[in-house]
Amino acid sequence: MEKLLIRGGKRLSGNVKVSGAKNAAVAVIPAVLLTDEICIIDNLPYIDDVIVLKNILSELGAKVSLSPNGRMVIDPSSVKRYIANSEEVKKMRASYYLLGALLGRGGYAEVAFPGGCEIGARPIDQHIKGFESLGVHVDIESGSIRARADKLIGNDVYLDVISVGATINIMLASVRAEGTTTIVNAAKEPHVVDVANFLNAMGANIKGAGTDTIKIKGVERLSGCHYTIIPDQIEAGTFMIAAAATNGDVLIKDVIPKHLEAISAKLVEMGVDIMEGDDNIRVRGCNRLKSVNIKTLPYPGFPTDLQQPMSVLLSIAEGNSVITENVWESRYKHIEEICKMGANVKIEDRVAIIKGVPSLKGAPVAASDLRAGAALIVAGLIADGVTEISNVQYIDRGYECIEGKLISLGADIKRIDDMGRIIPTKKSAAVI
Numbered sequence: 001m002e003k004l005l006i007r008g009g010k011r012l013s014g015n016v017k018v019s020g021a022k023n024a025a026v027a028v029i030p031a032v033l034l035t036d037e038i039c040i041i042d043n044l045p046y047i048d049d050v051i052v053l054k055n056i057l058s059e060l061g062a063k064v065s066l067s068p069n070g071r072m073v074i075d076p077s078s079v080k081r082y083i084a085n086s087e088e089v090k091k092m093r094a095s096y097y098l099l100g101a102l103l104g105r106g107g108y109a110e111v112a113f114p115g116g117c118e119i120g121a122r123p124i125d126q127h128i129k130g131f132e133s134l135g136v137h138v139d140i141e142s143g144s145i146r147a148r149a150d151k152l153i154g155n156d157v158y159l160d161v162i163s164v165g166a167t168i169n170i171m172l173a174s175v176r177a178e179g180t181t182t183i184v185n186a187a188k189e190p191h192v193v194d195v196a197n198f199l200n201a202m203g204a205n206i207k208g209a210g211t212d213t214i215k216i217k218g219v220e221r222l223s224g225c226h227y228t229i230i231p232d233q234i235e236a237g238t239f240m241i242a243a244a245a246t247n248g249d250v251l252i253k254d255v256i257p258k259h260l261e262a263i264s265a266k267l268v269e270m271g272v273d274i275m276e277g278d279d280n281i282r283v284r285g286c287n288r289l290k291s292v293n294i295k296t297l298p299y300p301g302f303p304t305d306l307q308q309p310m311s312v313l314l315s316i317a318e319g320n321s322v323i324t325e326n327v328w329e330s331r332y333k334h335i336e337e338i339c340k341m342g343a344n345v346k347i348e349d350r351v352a353i354i355k356g357v358p359s360l361k362g363a364p365v366a367a368s369d370l371r372a373g374a375a376l377i378v379a380g381l382i383a384d385g386v387t388e389i390s391n392v393q394y395i396d397r398g399y400e401c402i403e404g405k406l407i408s409l410g411a412d413i414k415r416i417d418d419m420g421r422i423i424p425t426k427k428s429a430a431v432i
């Protein structure tokens, strides 16, 4: 098991380039199964989740290549298998997109129950409700979900909760269905729009992505295409928080500033200086951060995926801050770890009450999930002394070459193996 060792106290400065969006990538890659023609996808983040999906598509019979510069070439013409139940499938939450994609391809899918981060109950009832509305019969048996339909027929689907996964999965299943599907109360996240744009580039007819009503007119066939994934909103937000936390001055490049409005607004409220360019954001810290209150919400609200890193920033702000986590019921596992580093936080159900302290102290801590890992990195960058973060595999699932990028900004970070030997920093195409 690898660990990160961070000697805190360095101000981050310079330029960093954001990679492609993980949560768009993990849907776009399975979506290729909806055609028999070659697709070329650019700007994929070179992260473990993308590598796992490459392996899953190969297991299904596709020919796939992935280069470290983020290009994947997929030829799905030889896919004959509609059962995905390997260990690779069980590793990640987003393997549920294989259900929608395989249903759309051939009207049948058998997929092992998805794994992923432990951040609370992660039901898929809305995905199933959507499939059933399209005429799909769904069975759940011994750890697998089996879905089959003689014919997929478009219908209206009203989501009871705003769900990114259900919105995308219903788009995947309905894009080649007969007639029109309307998703009401759809998720509006940038990656929902990116997946719709990808499907439209393949010849689909999807309108309204990015609003709460999406209309999908079924088409008979989809073709191959060449597509570039949008930048990762959450990775960009993580760098913004890290820059602010170290009182740094960082230009975050290749971003879509509109996607970052909720985080920019909160940082400005805290006293941080934010300058938006066309495709970049400059973040300049301040000497004393002010406390703020945060409520996580679906887009365009404050993203739950940045709640954990943000709570670390608030732990060193002046005064009391209150976070209300409205999306996931168990997304505070990192708090116990940052309290070991001197933070003063009380959790009451979905609310975290944070009393700002002047500084944190380095300590051995463990990441419990992807964004908890990102939060602990931010804590390590701030802390006096050395922070040792274990369970780095969670971070590698979703951040491309995180320590390489932070080192390029002046951070002091090393990766060590279980024998304590230093592992050379991976080069990322995105490190400049």
Ligand code: EPZ
Pocket: 023, 026, 093, 094, 117, 119, 121, 122, 123, 124, 125, 126, 127, 128, 161, 162, 163, 164, 165, 166, 187, 304, 305, 327, 328, 329, 370, 371, 398
């Ligand atoms: C996506 O998860 C992201 N993952 C998550 O990011 C992110 O936290 C989440 O959306 C919210 O933005 C991927 O895109 C792979 P949801 P998803 O369905 O789609 C409830 C990260 O760190 N719900 O939008 O699984 C659910 O319990 C990860 O990158 C149902 O009740 O989330 C939750 O409270 C972690 N029934 C809320 O909806 C359902 O059928 C939102 O979940 C589905 C969801």
